[in-house]
Amino acid sequence: MKRNPYEILGVDPGADKSEIKAAYKTLAQSVHPDKGGDQNEFTELQWAYAILKDDDKRAHWDRTGEDNSGQPSTDDMATSEILGAFQQCLQMVLQGRKSENTDCVEEITTALRDAVSQGKNQINEVSRHLQKVEKMLGKFTVDNNQPNVFEGHLSSVKGSIETKLGNLKGRQTVLEKAEQQIKHFTYSPEGGLVKQASQGFHMGGTGSTSTTNAWG
Missing domain, CATH: 1.10.287.110 (DnaJ domain)
Known part of the structure; x- marks a missing residue:
């Protein structure tokens, strides 16, 4: 059990x-x-x-319904999101596709804001789908003791939607945390590519070095 x-x-x-x-x-x-x-x-x-x-x-x-002990914390995953996006910006600078004076912090901030907004829309849409399926459940009957394939299919669809919704909410939590973390950083052409705005702020984790679009 x-x-x-x-x-x-x-x-x-x-x-x-x-x-x-x-x-x-x-x-x-x-x-x-x-x-x-x-x-x-x-x-x-x-x-x-x-x-x-x-x-x-x-x-x-x-x-x-699962124990995620030993998995990266939300803070660590949010840090990885930021570092992955920063690596992407840095690669474009090194490849000459962006100026070395590019404000990567501002670009990451904008991308995160858009991703959070898109995530909310996705969660709302999937939540509406779940509500519709739940309203349909229990309304189909069948005679002669035949298997109620409609109800069975609806139950399966409901489970799939619930899983998708849970994943979206988990992803949204990470993005919102990253959006809060990036607020502690600012860009200064005179002071280096990125500097920390709040001396008391700490970001844990080693982050990601992915060069793919972090929110695409």
């Missing part, structure tokens, strides 16, 4: 962080090995809490 962090902690999927933390502390006191509890139960409890206390991991679980 597949593990479910909400069931392990005994909380509702809509529980807030304070409820999740309280549930973890209560259960930890009873299953902790130092207090006579079972090590496997405690390990599972820690796994569930690690997912639900982290916004990115919890959102991923809610969308897919």
